Amino acid sequence: MKTTLVFERGNGLPYSKSTLHRAFNRICRKAGITKHITIHGLRHTHAVLQLEAGADMKYVQKRLGHGSVAITSDVYAHISKKLEKKNMDKFEEYTKGLDVGKEMLSFLGLLCIVVTIFFIIAAVISAFRKTRKVKKRLLTALGSFILFFIFYAVWMSLEGEKPSEVTQEKTAKITKDEYKKIKDGMTLEEVKTIVGGKEKSQNKFDDFVEYNFDGENGVESDAYVILDFNYDKTLDKKIEIGLLSPRDDTEVSTEEDTEEDPTESLKDHIEYQLTEDNDFNIVNLEVNEHMGTDIENDNIVILTLLGSENLTAKMKANGLFEDSNVVFQSLFENTDVEEAVLFWQLPVTDSTGNTSDKNVLKITLTRDTFENINWEDFDSHDYKIVAEDYEELIQFSGIKSPLTREGLLECRQI
Structure with missing residues (x-):
């Protein structure tokens, strides 16, 4: 019996999903993997390992078949602490290299100043003694002084090239007036500009990202705001709880009422x-x-x-x-x-x-x-x-x- 199946039973028919899942679970147990993982979960593991190994985000996007790099970045870039540590290590290594270079230039510049002063003094002494070395020593002092300015210019360029220290973005609270200024379709950066900082927390879902902010000076002391952004980073929906108006009585319930069955x-x-x-x-x-x-x-x-x-x-x-x-x-x-x-x-x-x-x-x-x-x-x-x-x-x-x-x-x- 001819078939196009990659894996088949002896009679040419496909294996059932349960057979594959059983075989996969058996392999996991033999490998000492106690955490539950599905066959589809191997796709996510593969993506994370690629990123941790230093693969480009665009390359991983093509392998996964995502429609854009933004989707791959949003789904996977945040789940690996190794990526963050690796980037910070690169940053520190880069700044250390700049510091070593600046220290060397500072030493050479200081040496040039000492040499310049030495040959100026030597030229003055030669002038009093009326020797022929005055002009030569003045030229040497001038050359040393020019070298000092070259080293100083390079030092200043490295100072300007050094990345500024990463500042911790302030966690913002949203007031009534700020909430009214926030409109659908705004970008996350536009919202942050209005409220003056970042969200308290965020939750990622399949179709949107939920950003949570505490309310400030609301009608209730524990007011909060939820902003739902699409993956194109535009605001889709905003919700306020206890900021502009008190909660409905129907929302206030006892612990017994809200306890999950x-x-x-x-x-x-x-x-x-x-x-x-x-x-x-x-x-x-x-x-x-x-x-x-x-x-x-x-x-x-x-x-x-x-x-x-x-x-x-x-x-x-x-x-x-x-x-x-x-x-x-x-x-x-x-x-x-x-x-x-x-x-x-x-x-x-x-x-x-x-x-x-x-x-x-x-x-x-x-x-x-x-x-x-x-x-x-x-x-x-x-x-x-x-x-x-x-x-x-x-x-x-x-x-x-x-x-x-x-x-x-x-x-x-x-």
Whole structure:
């Protein structure tokens, strides 16, 4: 079977994402890398190492395929402390070189003055003695004096060439009048000119950079201002909190009201794990308090995922099991998960010829079972043996054992 794939299975079909992620995680563990990193994260590591090695920003931009150097600079230049230290070391080395040169010129200039004075005195003595060396000694004194001025001119040029000391930019606070002067479309430098200094802090996002300033003389003592700048360095939006007007009563809440729901936080984290790190298609996700234990913050996760329909029937069956390994390992990374119920959906054609997404497989694992499994050597087809609950929810025709490694030929709704 001819194929254009770089890596393929023996039958010419592509590897599933879960296979690649498992292999990558295995390599990381063998290499002693305990910090979690995705395959895509290697791209960021590569960029940082290039910059730390001294690669030009334009070169890194071309390798990453960014639309402009500004994007590369904003995303990567701030994350490496080595770059900052290297630049400061270069600055110090340069200024030290200037200082050594100036010291040498100062010494030579002083020597020229001494020589000039010496030959002037010698010329005066020669004149009193009426010898022939007066003119020669005066010319020598003049030459030494001219050399002094040359050394002095070079010394002054080095003094002017030395970079001025880097001054710490003042952190500004924004008053009511200054806030009213700030308009959309202004550049960051224009805003800094108005407020007289830099921001208190900043946060970088995919599409904009958020600059935070404290308010000054606002209607509330803890007033602050948020300015959102696009990556072209123009102001897109400004927000004041407690500077011009008091906060709404609806914004003032007790600590109990604002406390984040731990189950919602866990749900958001699981959704990020599965969609961003592993690119799964979530149909439904529920996180509920586990009523079967007395331990606080124990939760049960009920998850429904849609399997890939771009594979052969046999690949679908194997893919569900392999992807289940990745899913369970991701779920139980969260210590608050005590039990996980996983449903898989696939497009199923019923007896009337209509196709819709139906639950085809259900697997339930508890934390105790998960921790007893040796995941590196676990045969994913053994879920029916080790799982607390294992159900094949669709009758599969044309095979001896449904959803086994022999593969499935066709799915039919009962």
